[in-house]
Amino acid sequence: MSAAAVGLSHSPLIGKNDPTPDVLTRVDEAIAGARQFVHDFDPELVVLYAPDHYNGFFYKEMPPFCLATEAHAVGDFGSQAGALSVDSVSAKALIRGVLDRNVDLTTSARMIVDHGFVQPLEVLFGGIDQVPVVPVFINGVATPLGPVSRIRALGTAIGEAAAELDKRVLFLGSGGLSHDPPVPVLDGAPPRVADALIEGHPPTPEQRLRGEERVVQAGRDYAAGSTSMIPINPTWDNQLLDILESGSLAEFDSWTVDWMGAQGGGSAHEVRTWIAAFASLAASGPYQMRSRFYEAIPEWIAGFAVATASSTPST
Template sequence: MTALVECLSHTPLVGHVDPQQAVLDEVAAVISAARERVAQFQPDLVVLFSPDHYNGFFYDVMPSFCIGMAAHAIGDFGTLAGALSVPQTLAESCATAVLEQGVDAAVSYRMQLDHGAAQPLELLFGGLREVPVIPVFINSVATPLPSFQRARLLGAAIGRWAREQNLRVLFLGSGGLSHQPPVPELAQVEGLMADRLKGSGRYLPADEREARTQRVILAAQRFVHDQNSLHPLNPEWDQQFLDTLSRGELAAFDSLSNAELSAVAGKSTHEVKTWVAAFAALQAFGPYQCSGRYYREIPEWIAGFGALSAQPCAAGL
């Protein structure tokens, strides 16, 4: 029937390492405006494109894409925990349509999600079960990674499916922009850490979970004082990315390789593929117009922090 896109950076560091109050107030206003747009839109269904940070997907089986038939959030970094309200029949229909359109996406009837999925639902809806949600995982940290082109084609396939459902669909993208927090890489670890990345980390003991949280907090504290302690943020690239999305030139990202993106903006910047997928889904409804653009470097959150909304040009909220 019609659609809306809301893309928003997430961060597990809220409340752990925060910027000045003025910046917190600024971000809160951006989130409040997005929440108001969503409330006015009154979605019947949310399609949530999100990454994972070795909390739900591991190297025992690491798909490029996975569509959840049922899902729960683990509550890492103090985010909400519990089951999402996933409409199984609709999710199965979506997964079938995507495969029929030539995009290979795995399915999961027991999808485990982390803060990357839970945080935007909490911020925009106040909970995990307030609205039906189909979660769509896009691998953004575990090499080999899907390309921009494949993420775009995934989004476009989901958008074409959604267009036929006679529903008001919110495409929600969670991730980005430039950043590279201390995420382990399989090629650089061994022993217990390698075993965790290969699957045993799915049910991480509480003490290890807390130690992992503290490592990220410490890295953020160091990054505030030394922007070279991690890959520097790249506000110029981030703004160009937002410009390209706003112009609807999604295929322009196809020529950007994964290695080039990691080098220019950081290895976790691959999360922006969730934004590309969300906008590609919206394009299935026709040309779109953007609003709600926001960007700020926030080193306390190890993030080029952004937001962008869009709706079809012919639509009205």
Template sequence: MDVLLQCLSHTPLMQYISPGDAVRDRNTQALAQLKTQLQDFDPELIFLFGPDHYNGFFYDLMPAFCVGVAGETVGDFDTEKGRLNIPADIARACAGSLLEQGIDVAISHRMQVDHGFAQPLQLLAGAVGRHAVVPIFLNCVAEPMTTCWRARLLGEAVGRYAATLQRRCAFIGSGGLSHNPPVPQLDDAPADVAERLIAGRNPSAEARQARQQRTIAAAREFARGTTGLRPLNPAWDRQFLDTLAAWNVERLDAMQNAAITEHGGNSAHEIKTWIAANAAFRRATGGRAQVSVHYYEPIPEWISGFGTMSGRGLRG
């Protein structure tokens, strides 16, 4: 039975700031390629690895990994707000399998996810509830964070579980490459911001809008080069993509968190969603499937190195 891998960057700024017609056209074409792949594949189940940006997970209880048994999107940055189509029995069984394999995951019966999950489902599937999905959260922003090698082990465990299912399974990784958006850090945050990082669920519409406007303003300044945010790092992005496509596990496992922050930015840890999705796919196919990078471009207007990757193969 076929399995599919897709990885893509996401950005909350896509609908707010234009990077120019040429960049937009290349990006649109790359995403359309993934959308066509997913439609042709017609998945019966998607394992979606994604991060959060202090919209659904907070420091009052911050797991390294969490499997959603039931959940919804919060609708930030005009993404679709609604229930995820999560088969609870499969999600619970997946979490149980991961625990039996030595991966300490949390579960959530009220998972809230933001654009990191909603955007890929909308862009590739057309709606957040169109396909059955098991959402798997990786903490990629709130220190202390897990390592690349633990993200790989998580993905491999998901791949082993998926191989037991008689379903067409897709593994999707959603995360940025190099990017350092204005996400506050708990250690030096003012008291009111620290409280939001600790327990900021379900903000008022006004509070969410104000936060989004600050991000949009920061992106415009970043594109003009008038901000202190860390610049994008295309060389680092391309090296990571090459390493991932070659599935150089030794080099991936050796990537240290401090070096990821130094070279890619505070939010570049979202590459761990790509590592987990690749690990799941390669485990499910027995390592016999080819993976290709289709697109990469640094897009300052979106404060992100943006890329796409995919692979398809038979279950091993």
């Protein structure tokens, strides 16, 4: 097996509340580089780690992570809706491999996913049905959250199991770095909101539109400075990228849930997807980061990053 990894931030505000043209140019250049990297690697399988934003996973059953043998996208924020091209044979092999490595794993035979999964497939491959994929949900929002060491263990187990497939495998982590968007919280929520977070009643088109409009307005308020959201933290974001680049992933085991939230905001735990992806790559041996881009983008309420890496050839 040959392995590579890409970390790519997502935001529902892309194209709806954009930064200045010079920032967009830098982002576009970084994404173009990642797209070329993926094209050159030519993956036979993509293991996609991504969070959910209360579109597919709810408090009625909220696993820390879940691997799908089938997945369908809801099409939120204008993202593509429909079935992902899930490689169910590889997915089932990974499930067996992870369980054999003593990592408890929730599975889904029909996962519902949102823009967190869809955006990287659209950006890097042109759609949700262009490449065989195994979707892996990583909870980065719904408390309580487990230790980061378990995410690293999951990524390692999936990476080791993927090595047995004898394929070119791309491990793709989708998530913002520091960001604190207006995500609902179960504790203290009014009964109507709490019921929606627990039961997961599908919103009507009108309800979805109103919710998306609130997020867009929050991005505008954030960029204008009139908000109580935790600021983007470039220092923390680059500390994360430094550790990923060094390959010293065990350093993440000391990162506590509360500290991460204080440093990076309520949705900073989406970086768990990056940690899982790079842990999967590291399971094949030493790797080298091939490109690294970072920009704090208030308009997208995100510390936005793009990184690529591949295994270091043995000598």
